[in-house]
Amino acid sequence: MTCGFVYHEDYLEHKTGPGHPECPERVASIVDVVRSSGLLQDLVEHKPSEAARASLEAVHSADHVARMHEVGKSSSARLGGGDTVVAPGSERAALLASGGVLESVQNVMEGTWSRAFVCCRPPGHHAEQSAAMGFCMFNHVAVAAAHLRKEAGLERVAIVDFDVHHGNGTQHLFEQDPSVFYASLHQWPHYPGTGAEGERGIGDGEGTTLNCPMAAGTGDKEWMNALESQVIRQLEEFRPQFLLISAGFDAHRRDPLSGTQLTTGIYRDITSRLRELAERQCEGRVVSLLEGGYNLEALAESVAVHLEAMR
Numbered sequence: 001m002t003c004g005f006v007y008h009e010d011y012l013e014h015k016t017g018p019g020h021p022e023c024p025e026r027v028a029s030i031v032d033v034v035r036s037s038g039l040l041q042d043l044v045e046h047k048p049s050e051a052a053r054a055s056l057e058a059v060h061s062a063d064h065v066a067r068m069h070e071v072g073k074s075s076s077a078r079l080g081g082g083d084t085v086v087a088p089g090s091e092r093a094a095l096l097a098s099g100g101v102l103e104s105v106q107n108v109m110e111g112t113w114s115r116a117f118v119c120c121r122p123p124g125h126h127a128e129q130s131a132a133m134g135f136c137m138f139n140h141v142a143v144a145a146a147h148l149r150k151e152a153g154l155e156r157v158a159i160v161d162f163d164v165h166h167g168n169g170t171q172h173l174f175e176q177d178p179s180v181f182y183a184s185l186h187q188w189p190h191y192p193g194t195g196a197e198g199e200r201g202i203g204d205g206e207g208t209t210l211n212c213p214m215a216a217g218t219g220d221k222e223w224m225n226a227l228e229s230q231v232i233r234q235l236e237e238f239r240p241q242f243l244l245i246s247a248g249f250d251a252h253r254r255d256p257l258s259g260t261q262l263t264t265g266i267y268r269d270i271t272s273r274l275r276e277l278a279e280r281q282c283e284g285r286v287v288s289l290l291e292g293g294y295n296l297e298a299l300a301e302s303v304a305v306h307l308e309a310m311r
């Protein structure tokens, strides 16, 4: 049983500028901890290639994909209301992030790996069909879910998102699609404003969107409760054939972008429960990718315990 660890040094080449929370040091600090702790001995390192632009067009408009190629070609631009920097190395980093997630789901489908974690940036879950937003250019987890449905031919794919921010982009891309279950735990009310409990999907997709809004100040107990009583319970009924995790670690009590109070250890528990679910439901097939997490030390520690439960 092997777990992939997917990383490319060009994730560092997405230069967001001084003081930006979504900085290259995020993935560098994770790689430092993963190496120095010896965790890498239990993981299979893999360096991905860029995703083909055509595979992004399964969820994004061709205009958006072309725009991300043009914007930032020669100088730095600010999109999504100003928080999303697109600079000369950004498109390559984002394509390598989508590529890392795609190669991971392919390796897991082929049985080369059992599971994988993609240590990528920029993150993806706020990116909409035709817009960059919230530090995100391309929605990597959505690209992977679309691949699993359309190319791998799976009938049911689940995405669990425990980033402290609601994954508006992912929800919008699949809210009418009953074959992709999107479940999110997030602080609410909070950025980006979507993710109320009453948002449960639209039309045929009603019932395959699950939002668990968590108040500021909530901690390990409340989050674990919501995971067990809502996410796990509903996914047991959905019976996914593949589990994707939008793993953001910014609900940590030391994170500067949230008001929730999770401790490092909760990420081991959440991961173990999701892994058990995957072992019961989908032959253990899990691919997790990095979304948010902005306190460098808390982020690296949290990813380390996530990997302890993934390996």
Ligand SMILES: [Zn+2]
Pocket (backbone or CB within 6 Å): 163, 164, 165, 248, 250, 291, 292, 293
């Ligand atoms: Zn976040």
